[in-house]
Amino acid sequence: MLKINMPQEITADMKEARKDYIDRHTPHVIAPAKVRKGEAFDVTVKLGNEYVHPDVIDHHIQWVQLYDGNTMLAMAMYQPGVTVAGKEEASGFTRVTFHVSLAKTGRLTAMSYCTKHGVWMSEETVVEVE
Template sequence: MKMCDMFQTADWKTEKHVPAIECDDAVAADAFFPVTVSLGKEIAHPNTTEHHIRWIRCYFKPEGDKFSYEVGSFEFTAHGECAKGPNEGPVYTNHTVTFQLKIKTPGVLVASSFCNIHGLWESSKAVALK
């Protein structure tokens, strides 16, 4: 089995597990730009002790390059866990992250996520240069 066979994908507008990547379609070369990745943008994903998103990872694959580059790895570790019981805790993290990066060539941003019940999901977005 290949790693790519483990990931599911769909349209983030109709599937709550798919990472939604938000950034400009075209950016200036070698200038930082913001990227936001979230889950449940159109359909809310649960955020409970029993059902939650554990992490989001982001990569950039430059056009014409053989390799992809990891941009960031973001963990969400508080989901209402507590000694009192599930969903009784005082802290919850939300499965949304915003970061900045700069690129020298056009390429594709890829985001992956992990739901503790429904497994691995991914999406991608092309980014051009102005």
């Protein structure tokens, strides 16, 4: 059965003990708090805050998905070696920006897949539609 690593299920002790491992796999949704109905806006999904994920042939981020509730809005796929990750540079963080619109207030989450460490999920980000 597929295991999804979810931030709300990782204990504080585990977050501290495996800080780098958890950080480099956790996707973060960066979106405006409020948008206008039907008007497109940018949503960026970034993996990690402090630690860059490796990007080599047998260990890389293969895909990033953006959801509104149970509905997948967008998906990006990566070949190994294209995100510049693994060079421990600020620019090496895996990130993708989607251009989307919402008809009603959205509850956005992101999922990402590491070829070695499985599926990881972000916290939920609410985008209010006015």
